[in-house]
Amino acid sequence: MANTTPIKALLFDTFGTVVDWRSGVARDAQPFLERHARHVDAFAFADAWRREYMPAMEEVRSGRRPFVRLDVLHRENLQKALQACKVDTASIDARELDELNLCWHRLDPWPDSVEGLQRLKQQFIIAPLSNGNISLMVDMAKRAGLPWDTILGAEVVRGYKPSPQVYTQTVEILGLQPAEVCMVAAHNNDLAAARSCGLKTAFVLRPTEHGAAQTTDLHAEQAWDFVPRDLIDLAEQLSQ
Amino acid sequence: MANTTPIKALLFDTFGTVVDWRSGVARDAQPFLERHARHVDAFAFADAWRREYMPAMEEVRSGRRPFVRLDVLHRENLQKALQACKVDTASIDARELDELNLCWHRLDPWPDSVEGLQRLKQQFIIAPLSNGNISLMVDMAKRAGLPWDTILGAEVVRGYKPSPQVYTQTVEILGLQPAEVCMVAAHNNDLAAARSCGLKTAFVLRPTEHGAAQTTDLHAEQAWDFVPRDLIDLAEQLSQ
Numbered sequence: 001m002a003n004t005t006p007i008k009a010l011l012f013d014t015f016g017t018v019v020d021w022r023s024g025v026a027r028d029a030q031p032f033l034e035r036h037a038r039h040v041d042a043f044a045f046a047d048a049w050r051r052e053y054m055p056a057m058e059e060v061r062s063g064r065r066p067f068v069r070l071d072v073l074h075r076e077n078l079q080k081a082l083q084a085c086k087v088d089t090a091s092i093d094a095r096e097l098d099e100l101n102l103c104w105h106r107l108d109p110w111p112d113s114v115e116g117l118q119r120l121k122q123q124f125i126i127a128p129l130s131n132g133n134i135s136l137m138v139d140m141a142k143r144a145g146l147p148w149d150t151i152l153g154a155e156v157v158r159g160y161k162p163s164p165q166v167y168t169q170t171v172e173i174l175g176l177q178p179a180e181v182c183m184v185a186a187h188n189n190d191l192a193a194a195r196s197c198g199l200k201t202a203f204v205l206r207p208t209e210h211g212a213a214q215t216t217d218l219h220a221e222q223a224w225d226f227v228p229r230d231l232i233d234l235a236e237q238l239s240q
Numbered sequence: 241m242a243n244t245t246p247i248k249a250l251l252f253d254t255f256g257t258v259v260d261w262r263s264g265v266a267r268d269a270q271p272f273l274e275r276h277a278r279h280v281d282a283f284a285f286a287d288a289w290r291r292e293y294m295p296a297m298e299e300v301r302s303g304r305r306p307f308v309r310l311d312v313l314h315r316e317n318l319q320k321a322l323q324a325c326k327v328d329t330a331s332i333d334a335r336e337l338d339e340l341n342l343c344w345h346r347l348d349p350w351p352d353s354v355e356g357l358q359r360l361k362q363q364f365i366i367a368p369l370s371n372g373n374i375s376l377m378v379d380m381a382k383r384a385g386l387p388w389d390t391i392l393g394a395e396v397v398r399g400y401k402p403s404p405q406v407y408t409q410t411v412e413i414l415g416l417q418p419a420e421v422c423m424v425a426a427h428n429n430d431l432a433a434a435r436s437c438g439l440k441t442a443f444v445l446r447p448t449e450h451g452a453a454q455t456t457d458l459h460a461e462q463a464w465d466f467v468p469r470d471l472i473d474l475a476e477q478l479s480q
Contacts, residue, residue, distance in 0.1 A: 071415065125378055134396075135415040138365055138389050149378050151390040155413065156374075173395065175311065175375040 005179040007200060007238065010120055011129035011152065011170065013161075013185035016209040018117075018128070018231075019107035019140065022046045028103035032096070037087040043211060048084050052077035057131060057160040067158040069133035075101045104132070105139035110206065114145050116231020123239065127152040129170055129183065131160050162193030171199065184234065188221040195222070202226035202234055245419040247440060247478065250360055251369035251392065251410065253401075253425035256449040258357075258368070258471075259347040259380065262286050268343035272336070277327040283451060288324050292317035297371060297400040307398040309373035315341045344372070345379035350446065354385050356471020363479065367392040369410055369423065371400050402433030411439065424474065428461040435462070442466035442474055 015021045026042035033040050056073040059065040078101055082089050089097070120126050128137055130153040137151040154160050157169040171178050178198030185191050186206040195201050201224040207214055220227050228234035255261045266282035273280050296313040299305040318341055322329050329337070360366050368377050368386075370393040377391045394400050397409040411418050418438030425431050426446040435441050441464040447454055460467050468474035 125382070134390060134392075134413050138367075138414075142365070142389060148390065149382060150374060150388065152374075156396055173374050174378075 005177065007124060007182045008176055008180040009125035009127070009174050010182050010184055010202075011127055011194075011199075012117075013183070013187060013190050014128045014130035014132055014137065014140075014153075015107070016206055017184065017186040017204055018113045018146065019109050019144065020209070021050070021104070021107050022209065022211060024107035025049060025103050028106060029100065032100050036092055037082075037085060040085045040087065045081065045085055047210070049074075049077055049081040051084075052080050061160050061163050067154075069155050070104075070131055071101065071133050071136060074104055102139075105136050106143055107140055109144045109146060110230070112230035112232045114147075116233075116235050117147055119232065119235035120238065121147050121149065123235075125149050125174065129153050129161070129166070162189055164193065164197050167194050167197040167199060171197070182225065184231075187217050191224055192222065195224075200225045202228060204228060204230060204234065245417065247364060247422045248416055248420040249365035249367070249414050250422050250424055250442075251367055251434075251439075252357075253423070253427060253430050254368045254370035254372055254377065254380075254393075255347075256446055257424065257426040257444055258353045258386065259349050259384065260449070261290070261344070261347050262449065262451060264347035265289060265343050268346060269340065272340050276332055277322075277325065280325045280327065285321065285325055287450070289314075289317055289321040291324075292320050301400050301403050307394075309395050310344075310371055311341065311373050311376060314344055342379075345376050346383055347380055349384045349386060350470070352470035352472045354387075356473075356475050357387055359472065359475035360478070361387050361389065363475075365389050365414065369393050369401070369406070402429055404433065404437050407434050407437040407439060411437070422465065424471075427457055431464055432462065435464075440465045442468060444468060444470060444474065 012018050022043065025046035029045050030042045033042055033045060056077055060067055078097055079089060117126055127148055127150050130137060132153065133155045134151050137153070140146065141148050152170050152173065154166065156173065157166050159166045171181050174181065179200060182200035182202055183191055183194035184202040184204060186204050186209060188203065191201040191203055203220045203224040207218055210216070226234060226237055228237055252258050262283065265286035269285050270282045273282055273285060296317055300307055315338070318337055319329060357366055367388055367390050370377060372393065373395040374391050380386065381388050392410050392413065394406065396413065397406050399406045411421050414421065419440060422440035422442055423431055423434035424442040424444060426444050426449060428443070431441040431443055443460045443464040447458055450456070466474060466477055468477055
């Protein structure tokens with residue numbers, strides 16, 4: 001029965017699924033690295049920064065650390081990433097690091113994202129269910145033209161995906177049943193967690209999220225409810 | 241200095257300031273009352289329902305009751321309002337009351353609200369800072385065309401205005417200083433609470449929120465930072 005329940009809301013993973021974080025971080029880091037660390041490649045630096053993402057959230061997910069928003073984790077991770085790249089941060093003004101930290105608020109959408117979301121918004125509630133904090137998501141949306149109905153996700157429920165309560169509490173906030181909500185992501189593990197909470201699932205392939213040599217999330221690892229080519233195709237499939 | 245700090249975000253009281261709750265509730269209650277209580281005037285019923293609003297939230301503000309979202313309070317208050325109007329609720333199907341409870345999700349904007357918000361959105365982050373819960377605000381916005389950047393307010397911070405932490409935590413979520421945020425409301429007490437937390441303030445006169453015989457909030461009771469005629473005028477004033 002669940003599969004025939006009409007969908008009322010779509011929740012979107014954002015980093016990698018809706019926006020291209022790696023190119024955006026590399027672009028904004030480039031002038032910074034030219035000033036302070038000319039030996040560091042901007043994409044390698046973006047990867048180093050992102051490498052700290054999962055372990056930092058795991059501290060919160062495990063309960064070892066109270067919830068703090070992603071801007072705070074990103075700022076701590078920036079310090080670690082620079083150290084990993086052998087950059088001496090002692091001589092860099094903290095305000096310059098604070099400013100670089102905001103590059104996550106300025107990521108560009110994939111080419112299909114804005115049109116896809118605009119179409120989907122005609123028919124469904126659309127919101128990010130991202131680990132990004134609210135102001136990050138608002139700044140990103142205003143700059144990129146992402147037409148969210150509201151921002152949901154980590155900061156609203158004070159937890160990080162893929163913890164089950166992030167999905168279940170978000171569905172409850174929407175006043176819906178899990179089967180009325182579809183999680184949209186480029187990451188199989190995000191969809192697996194959503195499915196185990198009873199949500200519908202849509203896998204969008206983003207084969208260059210991690211660059212041309214990407215080895216993960218290159219195909220649907222389960223029979224997800226929808227496997228659209230991109231968000232415009234998802235809108236087409238859901239309008240039928 | 242605070243007064244010269246540029247505004248970056250506008251937060252809006254919603255019931256009464258952006259939408260006309262009294263006409264909307266009366267409109268949706270009318271057919272219900274015709275079925276179950278032909279002696280009850282729909283506007284008197286709307287007033288009776290609203291009369292339970294402040295006392296119900298005060299239970300949460302005082303700490304006597306854990307936070308519950310406004311949909312829950314509205315549903316309890318509906319029962320009380322019907323009893324106050326001498327309606328026997330025992331014979332009414334609970335699902336019919338659940339459906340009537342959703343009339344708060346279907347309120348119409350004042351004539352200037354949509355255009356005013358559209359203009360303000362070009363220059364500022366705009367969000368409701370309402371006691372309404374997230375799904376109520378999302379449903380209302382999609383139906384009425386309110387172009388919020390995100391939904392903030394009671395459910396995000398798990399508290400009810402005019403508790404100070406509702407304003408201060410919302411400013412912190414936005415990553416802004418209080419003086420960079422302006423509270424917009426038709427209610428002097430809301431603005432007084434916001435001002436005491438360091439926010440800027442804008443008073444919008446809504447002289448028929450409570451009907452033609454309204455006696456409260458008919459003028460600015462303090463020298464608020466802005467006293468626009470309506471939200472379009474606020475956009476004009478802030479674009480200068």
